[in-house]
Amino acid sequence: MILAVRHRGPDAAGxxxxxxxxxxxxxxxxxxxxxxxxxxxxxxxxxxxVFNGEIYNHVELRAQLISLGSVFHTDRSDTEVFIEAxxxxxxxxxxxxxxxxxxxxxxxxxxxxFLTRDRFGKKPLYYAHSSRWFVFASELTAxxxxxxxxxxxxxxxxxxxxxxxxxxxPGTIYSRVSKLVAGNCLLLDTDTFQLKRQTYWxxxxxxxxxxxxxxxxxxxxxxxxxxxxxxxxxLRADVPVGVFLSGGIDSTTVAALAAQAVPDVxxxxxxxxxxxxxxxxxxxxxxxxxxxDHVHQTISAEKCRELASDIISRLxxxxxxxxxxxxxxxxxxxxxxxxxxxxxxxxDELFAGYDPFRAVRPxxxxxxxxxxxxxxxxxxxxxLLPVSFxxxxxxxxxxxxxxGLSYPPEYWNALWMAPCDIEEIKKLTGSxxxxxxxxxxxxxxxxxxGLCHVDRTLLYFTDLYLREDILTKVDRASMLxxxxxRCPFLDSDLVDYVRTLPAHLKLHRSTTKWILKxxxxxxxPENLANRKKKGFGMPVGKxxxxxxxxxxxxxxxSVIDVTEVRRMLAEHKSRQKNYxxxxxxxxxxxxxxxxxxxxxxxxxxxxxxxxxxAV
Numbered sequence: 363m364i365l366a367v368r369h370r371g372p373d374a375a376g377x378x379x380x381x382x383x384x385x386x387x388x389x390x391x392x393x394x395x396x397x398x399x400x401x402x403x404x405x406x407x408x409x410x411x412v413f414n415g416e417i418y419n420h421v422e423l424r425a426q427l428i429s430l431g432s433v434f435h436t437d438r439s440d441t442e443v444f445i446e447a448x449x450x451x452x453x454x455x456x457x458x459x460x461x462x463x464x465x466x467x468x469x470x471x472x473x474x475x476f477l478t479r480d481r482f483g484k485k486p487l488y489y490a491h492s493s494r495w496f497v498f499a500s501e502l503t504a505x506x507x508x509x510x511x512x513x514x515x516x517x518x519x520x521x522x523x524x525x526x527x528x529x530x531x532p533g534t535i536y537s538r539v540s541k542l543v544a545g546n547c548l549l550l551d552t553d554t555f556q557l558k559r560q561t562y563w564x565x566x567x568x569x570x571x572x573x574x575x576x577x578x579x580x581x582x583x584x585x586x587x588x589x590x591x592x593x594x595x596x597l598r599a600d601v602p603v604g605v606f607l608s609g610g611i612d613s614t615t616v617a618a619l620a621a622q623a624v625p626d627v628x629x630x631x632x633x634x635x636x637x638x639x640x641x642x643x644x645x646x647x648x649x650x651x652x653x654x655d656h657v658h659q660t661i662s663a664e665k666c667r668e669l670a671s672d673i674i675s676r677l678x679x680x681x682x683x684x685x686x687x688x689x690x691x692x693x694x695x696x697x698x699x700x701x702x703x704x705x706x707x708x709x710d711e712l713f714a715g716y717d718p719f720r721a722v723r724p725x726x727x728x729x730x731x732x733x734x735x736x737x738x739x740x741x742x743x744x745x746l747l748p749v750s751f752x753x754x755x756x757x758x759x760x761x762x763x764x765x766g767l768s769y770p771p772e773y774w775n776a777l778w779m780a781p782c783d784i785e786e787i788k789k790l791t792g793s794x795x796x797x798x799x800x801x802x803x804x805x806x807x808x809x810x811x812g813l814c815h816v817d818r819t820l821l822y823f824t825d826l827y828l829r830e831d832i833l834t835k836v837d838r839a840s841m842l843x844x845x846x847x848r849c850p851f852l853d854s855d856l857v858d859y860v861r862t863l864p865a866h867l868k869l870h871r872s873t874t875k876w877i878l879k880x881x882x883x884x885x886x887p888e889n890l891a892n893r894k895k896k897g898f899g900m901p902v903g904k905x906x907x908x909x910x911x912x913x914x915x916x917x918x919x920s921v922i923d924v925t926e927v928r929r930m931l932a933e934h935k936s937r938q939k940n941y942x943x944x945x946x947x948x949x950x951x952x953x954x955x956x957x958x959x960x961x962x963x964x965x966x967x968x969x970x971x972x973x974x975x976a977v
Contacts, residue, residue, distance in 0.1 A: 363504040364388060370414070370500055370841045376400055378410055383468055383475065383552055387412040390844055398439040404449045405433040408471055411445045414500055415463030415485045416848065418595040423447055423458060438600070448476070453547060456562045460595070460854040464500055464542075468552075475550040481563045482852050483531070483544025483829045486837060488678075490539045491557065496550055502678035505539060512538045513958070520921045521791050521799055524782045524947055527682035528830045530802040535679040535954075544829050565824050565857075567810070567817045569864040581867065582881035584859065589881075592853030593619040596705060604628040604696055605705045606847075607656070609644025610895065611875060612709040614652070614886045616850055620705060621654050630696045630704070632688055633660040636753075636901045644890060651887055659695050661688065666900055667910055674953045677838060682781050682947035683831050684900045689839040697843040706836060709851045711828040712860045713875040714820055714868040715895065717754075718778050721763060722815045725774060729767060740764060749937040751903035758940060769796075771815065775822040776803040781943035789926045790948075802826055816865040902949075903942030906934050913945065917952040 364375055364386045371388030378385045378401040387400040403410050417423065420440035428434070432446045440461070447455040448467050453476070462484035467476045477498060479487045489498040490511045497508045505511050516537040519529050531541040542548065545563040550556070593616055597603050605617045607629035621627045629649050633642035642658065649656030666687050673690050696704055710716055732740075741764045747757040766777040773796070777783070787794045797804060806825040810818035833849075840847040850856070863877065870876035879891050905911040913931065915924035927948060934941045 363499060363507045366504045366507050367499065367501050369844055372844050374399060380410075380468075380470065381473075381552075383473075385410060385412045385466065385468065390846060398436060398441050400441060402439075402441050402445060404445045405435060406449070409445055409449055409467050409469055411441065411448075411465055411467045413441045413444055413463060413465040415461060415465070415480065416440060416846070417444055417459055417461040417463065418598065418848075418853075419458075419460040420444075421598070453560075453562065456547070462848075462852075466498060473552045475552055476547065477542060477550070478547040478562075479542045479544055481545045481565070481854065481857075482833060484833050484837065484849065484852065486834070487542040488534065488539055489542065489548075490536075491550075491555060493555055496552075496555055496557075502534065502536070502539065503676075512536070514538065515921060515955075515958075517791070517921065518798070520951070521787055521794050523680055523682065523951065524787050524790060524944070525776070525780050525784075525799040526826070526830070527779075527781045527943070527947055528834060529679060530826060530830050565821070565861070567813055567821060567861050569813070569817065570862050571864060578867075578877070578880055581863070581877060582883075585877060585881040586885065588853070588856040588859055589615065589850060590619050590623075592850040592856045593705065594623045595853065596848040596850050597624050602628075602699075603704070604630055604699070605654070606692060606696075607631050607645050607648055607654075608641050609646075609648045609890055610641070610893070611878060611882065611886070611891045612715075612851065613705075614648045614890050615878075615882050616705045617648065617654060618652050618882075618885050621652050626655065628655045628657060628699065630657050630692060630699075631659075632692050632695060633658065634666075634688070634900070635660065635662050636904070644893065647887070648890055657695060657699060659691075661691055663901065663905070663910065666691070667905060670911075671953055673839075673842070674950050675957045676842060677950075677954060680947075680951050680954045681831070681834060681838065682943070682950050683835050684902050684946050686835050686839055687900060689835055690842060693840045693843040693845045693847070697845045704840075704845065704847050706847045706849045708828060708832060708849050709875065709878060710895075711820065711823040711832075712851060712857065712868075713878045714816060714865070715874045716823065717759070717895075718775060718823075719816060719819055719869050719874055720872050721778070722774075722819055725763070725767060726771070726815060729771065737764070737767065741768070745939075749940045751901060751907055751940065751942065753899060753901070761940075772804055772807040773800060775807075775819055776800045776826075779827060781947040786926075786930075786944060790922050792923075814865050816869050820865075820868070902946045903934075903940055906931070906942065906945045907937070909935075911945075911949060913949050913952050915952075917956045918948060920955065922948065922951070 368388050371390045374389040376387050376399060385401045389400060401410050401412050417440040420443040423443050427446050427450060430450055434442055436442045462480045464479050464485035464487035486500055488502055488505055490505060495510050497505055497511055499505050506513055514537045515535060519533050519535050523529050529535060531543045534541055546561050549558045605620050605627060607613045607617050608631060617629050631645035634640045670687050673687055744760045744764050750757050762778055765783060766774040784796055803822055803826055806822045807818055810821045836847050867877040882891050915927040918924060918927060930941045933939045934945060
């Protein structure tokens with residue numbers, strides 16, 4: 363099990379055992395390189411932990427704990443701060459932590475195991491259990507090495523995967539394995555194997571209206587100060603730090619603040635030969651104006667296709683986001699420079715940065731005033747538009763928008779983002795219930811009752827797309843390269859401030875991220891702050907059209923109707939329809955299933971293969 367996740371921590375490995383409890387750990391050394399070995403015990407020996415992640419405010423917490431009587435054996439280890447914080451404050455320590463983590467703490471006195479995952483789920487945590495055993499790990503790849511874990515594929519999970527492009531927590535691709543939900547913890551009695559689950563934090567919008575918020579300059583100053591603090595905290599490390607730079611507002615802001623805080627910051631970007639997907643010019647301009655050392659690499663379509671199968675085959679469960687491949691390549695470029703961590707960005711979800719936010723208000727008017735017959739006619743007319751495989755083409759936007767508007771507002775966000783239409787899922791997998799498929803997004807919508815539609819959309823993107831897609835993608839892409847990625851925009855203090863801001867400061871008329879753009883005035887070039895969002899995708903539609911990518915439908919036969927796969931491929935190749943998202947999701951699933959079927963290498967050989975791909 364340890365070898366199966368050695369790519370997550372190639373610097374050291376250790377284990378601890380007492381009775382029927384076994385804790386194993388692989389370490390990626392970032393802070394206190396000499397003293398942070400794990401598993402680690404509290405100073406009194408009562409608690410033992412295995413901890414994956416970083417506590418960014420560990421310096422401040424250490425000082426508090428020393429004043430309260432804690433004794434530390436390490437100089438700077440945030441892991442020791444983590445376990446001492448739990449020893450002193452118990453489960454309430456969550457409110458004091460600013461960071462990312464998946465961790466287990468064993469109480470030797472009471473024989474209880476405490477598992478916890480950070481507020482947004484930046485670090486993964488899976489588990490399986492019965493009345494006689496309990497197994498947990500950072501990835502499914504480790505759980506599959508344990509003989510007690512049943513690896514039967516969940517039909518419901520396959521359907522949800524096609525509906526979302528990922529499998530929302532607590533579900534996984536396996537029927538009897540669960541993810542610990544972000545912001546949750548659980549307590550296991552290691553004698554009776556009884557579990558108690560608890561939600562300690564959940565993202566919520568509490569917009570406030572006050573005279574102070576009318577002072578845009580003051581709000582902007584407060585915002586940029588919090589982003590600066592968040593960025594500075596994430597620069598704490600005993601290894602070199604770099605910044606991913608696309609030339610967009612998020613990454614350029616972080617790069618500018620990082621360059622102010624520390625000398626010799628290096629920025630990284632990758633570009634594509636396919637121009638509609640390429641952001642090279644913006645990244646190079648940003649690096650030049652910020653005067654930071656910049657490393658750029660242009661990737662050919664052939665290189666992406668060559669690596670796609672290898673990267674996907676190493677996923678612990680299917681993830682249908684095509685940008686996984688370029689994200690992996692970006693992390694690979696950074697790791698080749700011997701850097702161990704990078705700053706990332708996740709401001710789109712918090713500041714209403716995606717196209718659907720702009721679409722909400724006109725969509726409400728359309729839904730209210732356009733009768734069903736007229737809508738059906740418009741959908742038919744849209745289907746007659748020529749199919750384009752360019753990034754975010756006009757026909758794609760029109761067809762995807764109208765697809766969502768065929769249903770009530772609570773389904774819009776899910777359907778606008780879904781790889782497959784509901785009818786396609788039914789044909790591919792048999793009968794499918796819409797409310798079951800989108801139960802998580804419906805739950806997110808309903809808990810936003812009383813909020814405006816923009817804020818309800820923001821809840822969806824934060825609850826689901828950010829947690830289950832973006833953060834999962836970044837974790838797997840970075841960890842396959844043994845690289846840690848930190849996200850300043852998900853800083854606890856920053857998030858707690860942003861979630862109190864009213865929607866009109868985030869989406870102002872049709873301008874997304876409005877208050878953020880105002881806040882960075884003078885910090886980054888205006889054209890970069892206001893440029894159109896491009897995204898970080900790949901031309902998969904074109905590849906399936908010209909045959910560069912293909913799917914062997916037979917590999918999907920155990921879970922998918924292969925006749926429907928063949929039909930979709932034929933219609934895509936004849937440009938009758940653009941099935942890019944669906945075909946990519948099926949492509950990923952086929953590779954993943956094929957890996958499960960083969961007898962496969964041992965965990966040790968798999969670790970070697972992972973290293974070879976990274977190199």
